[in-house]
Amino acid sequence: MNPPALDFWFDFASTYSYPAAARVQATAAEAGVQVKFRPFLLGPIFKAQGWDTSPFNLYPAKGRHMWRDLARICADMGLPFCQPDPFPQNSLLAARVALVGLNESWGDEFCVAVFRAQFGEGCSISEVGTMAALLAKLNVAAEPVLAAARSDATKARLRSQTEEAERRGLFGAPTFITADGELFWGNDRLEQALRWAKHAR
Amino acid sequence: MNPPALDFWFDFASTYSYPAAARVQATAAEAGVQVKFRPFLLGPIFKAQGWDTSPFNLYPAKGRHMWRDLARICADMGLPFCQPDPFPQNSLLAARVALVGLNESWGDEFCVAVFRAQFGEGCSISEVGTMAALLAKLNVAAEPVLAAARSDATKARLRSQTEEAERRGLFGAPTFITADGELFWGNDRLEQALRWAKHAR
Numbered sequence: 001m002n003p004p005a006l007d008f009w010f011d012f013a014s015t016y017s018y019p020a021a022a023r024v025q026a027t028a029a030e031a032g033v034q035v036k037f038r039p040f041l042l043g044p045i046f047k048a049q050g051w052d053t054s055p056f057n058l059y060p061a062k063g064r065h066m067w068r069d070l071a072r073i074c075a076d077m078g079l080p081f082c083q084p085d086p087f088p089q090n091s092l093l094a095a096r097v098a099l100v101g102l103n104e105s106w107g108d109e110f111c112v113a114v115f116r117a118q119f120g121e122g123c124s125i126s127e128v129g130t131m132a133a134l135l136a137k138l139n140v141a142a143e144p145v146l147a148a149a150r151s152d153a154t155k156a157r158l159r160s161q162t163e164e165a166e167r168r169g170l171f172g173a174p175t176f177i178t179a180d181g182e183l184f185w186g187n188d189r190l191e192q193a194l195r196w197a198k199h200a201r
Numbered sequence: 202m203n204p205p206a207l208d209f210w211f212d213f214a215s216t217y218s219y220p221a222a223a224r225v226q227a228t229a230a231e232a233g234v235q236v237k238f239r240p241f242l243l244g245p246i247f248k249a250q251g252w253d254t255s256p257f258n259l260y261p262a263k264g265r266h267m268w269r270d271l272a273r274i275c276a277d278m279g280l281p282f283c284q285p286d287p288f289p290q291n292s293l294l295a296a297r298v299a300l301v302g303l304n305e306s307w308g309d310e311f312c313v314a315v316f317r318a319q320f321g322e323g324c325s326i327s328e329v330g331t332m333a334a335l336l337a338k339l340n341v342a343a344e345p346v347l348a349a350a351r352s353d354a355t356k357a358r359l360r361s362q363t364e365e366a367e368r369r370g371l372f373g374a375p376t377f378i379t380a381d382g383e384l385f386w387g388n389d390r391l392e393q394a395l396r397w398a399k400h401a402r
Contacts, residue, residue: 049260059250061372065386072393171262185266188389192273 003034004197007177009165010111011042012091012098014173015056015066018119019073020187021112021174031194037102037111039095040165041158042173048166054088070119073187080120089118090126092158096149097131099157106138113137205234205398208378210366211312212243213292213299215374216257216267219320220274221388222313222375232395238303238312240296241366242359243374249367255289271320274388281321290319291327293359297350298332300358307339314338 008024010017028035046055056063067083074081094114101107113134117123123130131149132142148154165175169183176184176193180200184193209225211218229236247256257264268284275282295315302308314335318324324331332350333343349355366376370384377385377394381401385394 059372061370064370065372065384068384069386069390076393169262169265171260171266183266183269185270186389188387189270192277 003032004200005034005036005179006193006197007036007038009038009040009170009175009177010173011040012094012111012114012118012125013054013088014042015070015119016073016187017174018070018115019077019079020190021115022077022079024190025108025112027190028194031198033194033197035108037098037108038161038165039091039098039102039111039158040162040170040173041091041095044162045166045171049171057087074119080116082120082122084118084122084124089124092126093128093131093149094125095158096154097135097145099154099161100145100148101140104140106140109138110134110140203235205401206237206380207234207394207398208237208239210239210241210371210376210378211374212241213295213312213315213319213326214255214289215243216271216320217274217388218375219316220271220278220280221391222316223278223280225391226309226313228391229395232399234395234398236309238299238309239362239366240292240299240303240312240359241363241371241374242292242296245363246367246372250372258288275320281317283321283323285319285323285325290325293327294329294332294350295326296359297355298336298346300355300362301346301349302341305341307341310339311335311341 006028008020010021024035046052051058054063056066071081098107098111098114101110114125117130117134118125125131128146131146135142135145168177168181172185174185174187174190176190178184178193178197178200182193182196182200184190184196207229209221211222225236247253252259255264257267272282299308299312299315302311315326318331318335319326326332329347332347336343336346369378369382373386375386375388377391379385379394379398379401383394383397383401385391385397
């Protein structure tokens, strides 16, 4: 029998996906649940709701609370935190590189590193240089990976991943989905999602 | 020295304020924190953001998740749950009656009862009959209370309470605010707010 499984859906520009990515592996391992990292793009989903940027920019009071709340959460977790500028960052390149990595062995680790570079160290994740530096730290040769990231096959995979997200009813990130299709939105729902996953096999 | 204090801001039509109201007193008492119930109206704040109804109606995917999530939370807490129809309910009358009660001894208990009637038993909280029945259960004579609720003084208090909410940066409910002005949004932030309140005296 396979261990219970949980899909972890995220956009690299999503703020609360940072603490979620930082803790999902250890928290899931402790619960005996296998996590699958699933990067997608929130942009097209937001656009379908009539938004052309993050709702945290569109609704300033909500945005102010989010930054403060995220800083408090990171402090509690001992995670470095700095507010990306500009926000949201363009997450297209990082998502494509991640898809290449998730077909190899370094995908999960790369995803966690992208979030930390952006929200912990102030790096611009839209830049090829940032991607190359992160790959170098993982001892992955950057050139072939970046070429694969720019290939039509990878572009199509990201589009289809994003279409699947929309089809499954995703409207924000992070989102956790169990094997039986139960959807949990938000970093603060991880524990509930893991409990559900254990009964959903 | 006074015990640490926490303001609990809510709109009676707010979905996640139901589990928050059901647990805030016991949770705060356990933490040694004194809670002040502060009803206000989200309508004017939503209107200022360009919304003419609940965001859960405006954004259907978000709404679908919220109802499911709320049902899961209520099940975990052993709280009865049914989806109000229509949603959102008009919370004006209930908020005015609550303000009368919060000047007397039965305010907190009345607020908890309004949420339970609406989200647990399917009652329409915009109806005078519902208010009268809830007051009767608390052994409070309905007539003078309903008259006080309709007075200009109470109407003005609710308006000023709502203006204060907007001034303090509230954009949703439930919201918890500590004595030093730290703002925590959401039922799932109650524990953090209580920890903060204990250090904020």
